[in-house]
Amino acid sequence: MIVIDKSKCVRCGACMRDCIVHVLTKGEDGYPAFRKEDERFCLNCQHCLAVCAHGAVTCNDVGFGETLDVEQIPDGRAEAALLRQRRSTRQWRDDPIPEEVWTRLVDTLAWMPTGCNDHRLHFTIVRGREKMDWYRREVARTLQKLVRTRIPQILFPKFRRYMAEIMRGDDVVFRNAPCMIVASTPKKAPCREADPWIALSYFDLLAQANGLGTCWSGFGVHAFKGMRGIRKALNMPRGYEVGAVLLFGVPAVEYARVPHPRPMSVEVQ
Ligand SMILES: Cc1cc2nc3c(=O)[nH]c(=O)nc-3n(C[C@H](O)[C@H](O)[C@H](O)COP(=O)(O)O)c2cc1C
The missing domain is CATH 3.30.70.20 (Alpha-Beta Plaits)
Structure with missing residues (x-):
């Protein structure tokens, strides 16, 4: 109305x-x-x-x-620098994330654009190493059991390196991160493929602009889709499915330079 x-x-x-x-x-x-x-x-x-x-x-x-007052937004140069300088973080410090940053990150989730403005997106945030360790242990246990069957080695020979790492006890899924955010949608949401990735892409940039490190976890998405136990722990509403997973925390690495990536193919018509 x-x-x-x-x-x-x-x-x-x-x-x-x-x-x-x-x-x-x-x-x-x-x-x-x-x-x-x-x-x-x-x-x-x-x-x-x-x-x-x-x-x-x-x-x-x-x-x-x-409604909120309109505020100054980053200019195009600053925004482009953020896009070029955001790196995936896989080394973390145990320092706490400042409360002010937490609040900003969590509150801003309400503004994420979704197909048909569908505000049924659900976010599960796992805050702190202890809670993350539970997910790490559960996933490692299941993956190690799976690798021992030697079936993954036959089905996915390209991923043998990861299997060796899993057996060594490396956290290839959650990269030892202290925090994670999981975005899920109703299975019948109009844009269920896009909404979680867009929301967490924005969260990614906002987190990095606030001095945090982030890393996508494509493996995490597969783990949640394939493992009922950890999926249940996310407490998603009934009828929801996991869409995207992003790891975050205080980074223990700084990049002195910006890489020079191979250009993507672009056609301007
Ligand atoms: C859809 C997607 C899934 C990814 N999954 C993982 C993952 O499971 N584990 C990981 O360490 N990095 C993952 N990454 C991070 C990429 O490896 C990383 O973005 C790429 O190597 C470029 O590095 P940069 O982000 O530092 O520029 C993923 C990235 C994307 C976009």
């Missing part, structure tokens, strides 16, 4: 123009009118609310009072 406060509305039409599903149309008096019959199409994206400079819009009970 979108409510327009006519005492504040200047009839500029900005809310109507920015409504992707056209639930706001011009009424006979020139004020935006909410089409009740089309309410089901509203994505609750709050563009109508955000674009209104006069505080005239209330979108699904959220009004001007709950």
Whole structure:
């Protein structure tokens, strides 16, 4: 339900123009009118609310009072430097993550874009080495049992190096990280493939911009999909599946230089 406060509305039409599903149309008096019959199409994206400079819009009970002030964002140069300089971290310090950074990281998750603005994404955050060690032990136990059957060596000969590391007790799945965030979605979410990766990509950049190290765990995704015990420990809502896993913590490595990667193939048409 979108409510327009006519005492504040200047009839500029900005809310109507920015409504992707056209639930706001011009009424006979020139004020935006909410089409009740089309309410089901509203994505609750709050563009109508955000674009209104006069505080005239209330979108699904959220009004001007709950919106945030627009702040300075990093300029293009700083953002490009962040993208070039973010590295995967696999060496960690046991220093605690400052509370202020925790709060910023966790609170910002609500702003992650999702297909159809589906806010049913679920995040499980495992905070601290002790809790991570439980996942490490469970995964190592299962993987070592599996490697001992010698079946993985036949099925996945390319991964033999990892199998040797697993048998040696190396943590190839969680890379000894002190923390992890797992993003999961309902199995029938409209963009279940993309949403978790996008959300954690943003989290990745934000974490690195706040001085933390991060590392994707593709192996972690497979581990959660294949191992019921650790999956259950994530406490995901019923009907959810794991989408993406990102490890993070205070890094114990600093990079003096920016690598020079092989260019990706780009075609501009
Ligand atoms: C989808 C995806 C899955 C990944 N899975 C793992 C993983 O399981 N373990 C790991 O150590 N690194 C993993 N990585 C990190 C890549 O190895 C790393 O991004 C790449 O080597 C480039 O290094 P950089 O991130 O420092 O630039 C993954 C990265 C991506 C994008």
